[in-house]
Amino acid sequence: MEYHYRNRELSWLQFNARVLQEAKDTTVPLIERLRFLGIFSNNLDEFFKVRYATIKRIVDAGKGGRGALGGISATELLEEITKTVIEHQATSLSILSDIEEELEKENIFIIDETQVTKSQETFISDYFLRKVSPALVTIMIGELEEFPSLKDSAAYLAIKMVMSKDDNTFGTKNNYALIEIPKIIDRFVVLPKEGDKQYIIILDDLIRYCLNNIFSIFKYDSISAHMIKITRDAELDIDSDLSKSFIDKISKSVKNRSAGDPVRFVYDKNIDNETLRFLMDKMGIDTTDSIIPGGRYHNRRDYMGFPSLGRNDLLYDKIAPLRIKGLSLEGSLLNKIANKDYLLYAPYQTFSYVVKFLREAALDPNVKSIKITIYRLAQISHIASSLINAAKNGKDVTVQIELQARFDEEANIKYAEQMQSEGVELIFGVSGLKVHCKACIVERLENEKIKRYAFVSTGNFNESTARIYTDYTLFTSNRKICKEINKVFDFFEVNYKIKKYNHLIVSPHYTRNALYNLIENEIKNHRAGKVSGIKLKLNSLSDFKMINKLYDASNAGVKIKLIIRGICCLIPGVKGMSENIEAISIIDKFLEHPRVYIFKNAGIDKVYISSADFMGRNLDNRVEISCPIYDEGIKKEIIDTFDISWNDNVKARIINKEQDNQYRVTNSNNRIRSQFKLYDYYQEKLNK
Structure with missing residues (x-):
């Protein structure tokens, strides 16, 4: 089985690696590169809350999981995920360092607490007292019998104080505290400009700068602060109490999510071993949790909101969304x-x-x-x-x-x-x-x-x-x-009555079989010498049975083109299995989100737009609609836009068995960046 399917979680990690490629790409505007780093980090947080947590539940239940996981055991998969994430995190830190160097060339300086100048001291102290100090939650953990429950994905500064001999407040030489980084305050504090130079200090470092203010009642020889973060299982456990409304049940379940089991612990790799051991012991972090040594800062998802600083030259050009030809926003x-x-x-x-x-x-x-x-x-x-x-x-x-x-x-x-x-x-x-x-x-x-x-x-x-x-x-x-x-x-x-449909394809009752029949029709057409072919644009392709059906079509000679943004468990281009299947992924300025199914149907194209990916949940466990396109002009438009995306040779990555995210390079001098080309396509339609 492992030779037929790519594991879903590992495939997803390669999608997130493509997001990281955008952060590395020097042709992407500089502040946008920082924001892609934020997207990469945010994606990873959600991955651990949901997918890693699900695999961990399989391990905790004592199950192997090979059949559902594409040939790899759940325990092996957790190890492989952690190894891959550590590599990606190291890459992301290197990229961040490169971006910060480039920002300095643009007179934008991200400083830490050791680089604060005399002229910035007053602003920072005032900002801390007015905005930060009232919002801080500081917990003295050294003396607590029970370690406090840390919030999911919140960032904390782990404080270690080496106490002075003449301070008798605590019974130990080393004492510890946690400071929760407030979410209600912007992570990036813009300092007053100095000439042409713009300075920014990250909120974490502003707090580090003010540690003596926070802990002024204690006497210590030294104080240090290192960031930690915990990610919890985000599965909702719905209350079965029949007396409660559904809204009440979901509300309670969302609140309880903050107490979910920890699945990932990220820490500053420069933290001293004594502090790290103390924290892990107190939090009950075990070997099945993903323990990630990280950089100085966590919650890099906040880079999605990095300030623009009025530097439009470091951002993507804004486009004015176009009108639809023949359809005015005035009138009816x-x-x-x-x-x-x-x-x-x-x-x-x-x-x-x-x-x-x-x-x-x-x-x-x-x-x-x-x-x-x-x-x-x-x-x-x-x-x-x-x-x-x-x-x-x-x-x-x-x-x-x-x-x-x-x-x-x-x-x-x-x-x-x-x-x-x-x-x-x-x-x-x-x-x-x-x-x-x-x-x-x-x-x-x-x-x-x-x-x-x-x-x-x-x-x-x-x-x-x-x-x-x-x-x-x-x-x-x-x-x-x-x-x-x-x-x-x-x-x-009235959901005990299953409806019949002649036009829409509706999950959970009909989508799987309808798609099987559409694929089978292409196989029959190809064998009969008629025009055949399948084009699919999806967010994810992970259902093994659907993949097998596409393999059947490939083995019958049907040409299949796949544009898959994220997870792709199908392995294209393997002789005797998928040699007639090509697949690409496009990551660019916009997030590719549509699902489109195109079947050549002996020369009379069948085209559907859909809410459903080729995943088990979309086919069998959700209500989804795939809608046929009957208007010939719109049908041509969707095929045209698919083909523009397919011909991308700037932002398209090849999906292959190596999963190495190679950019597609063609011999043509005609560079096609599909998202930009699509805007041109719609402008031209308006001008015709």
Whole structure:
């Protein structure tokens, strides 16, 4: 089995290595490189909370796990993950050092507590007293019988004081404390400019500079501070108490997450052995936890918010999202959609069309109902406010909100309670299934009959992520598609009845077999001498049975092109197994997020946009929608955009059996950076 599949976790780590490549790439603007380091670190935090924690649970249960893990045992996998992460962390520290050198050439200096000048002392002391000191949580741990529970992914300074002989406060020569780095204060403190030079001090170092202020009541010969961080298992354990509402159960479970078992301990590699042993013993860190020696700073995810400093020359050029040809944001969208389907490809085109659709529906007196699925909302959501507006205007508004959208539970709970209080009817999904599909249906009274309008998407209805995630949204009034989207909402409310669909492909009941049949059709067409071929754009491909089906197609001679952003357990280009499969991954300015399925179908292309990756959870354990594209112009547009991405020879990496993240290099002098080329493609469409 190990020769047929790449392990999912190790494949994911190679995806994160591609993110790290962006931080290393000197053609990427300098501050953007720092932000890619932040993305790399944030990804890693979530990986340990979820995937590493899951593998650790397998080990703790005494299971081997080889069958599910692609031929490697769970114990071996934990060791391999830790080894790989240590290598990646070392690389990231080297990259950070290089970036800091380049920043200094741009007169931007990140200083530590030893480099504070006399002219900066007053500002730092004042800033500490006004903003930092009131927010600090400092725990004297040397004398505590029970070690305090450290917060998941919070960063702490571990303080060691070597006490003076004339200080009798403690019974030991060495005493220890923990300072929690406050999350409510910006990690990067911008100091006053000095001429052309801009100085920044990281909050950790500002606190180090003020240690004598914090511990002034003690007498010590020396004091040192080293950062530590613990990552906890993020699995939600849902309360089974039937007397509690679902919102209450999820709220309690999210709060309890902070007490999950530790799965990773990261420490400053320069910490002295005595302090390290003391901490690990007190925290109960054991050999199945991932113990990572790191640099001076943790929570480098904060680099995602590194200040711009007014240096637009060190950032990506901002693009103005384009309008959709033939679809104005003025006037009625619904009247336009009544006559023709339209496709939105964010962020190349403006997400405002989605908000406009809902705002119009909220105001139109002929609109009687709105139904929508919500997975992740923006912090300030115009989507939510439009739905509340519609309810206030007397519309029947039904929202299927997924309270278990990982790491967005609290935000979704907040909006759920707000919408519920304003008269929006909430549905909390189907027992045992996450609702991951992205769809909206509007019913409007026209000529004394109900006409339906819909949009269905590959991504979340989230204004913030729509600026940085690439996603398709189809606007349609196609009667057959709208009727079947409405069936999905019926299933949410009466889920013991399994609906039948002739157009949509819906998980969990139909997607796997439908995809098998579509792949099998390409095999039959190829054997019959007809046009065949498969093109897939996915975030992840990890389902072994689906991979086997693609191997079958390859062995039959069907050419398969895969664009996989993240996990790819399929091994392309292996003779006798996958020689007709090519795969690439694109990491660039925007996060590639759409799922697209294209089947040549004997020359009459079948094209779907979908919320579902080829993962077991998407195929069998979630509610997902794959929507067919019937409009020939939109079908061509999706194929065109896939081909532009496929031809990328700047930011495309080859996925191969070596997993070495080689950039694809072609002999052509024509450099194609697909994300930039796609913007040009849509500009040209507007000018035709």
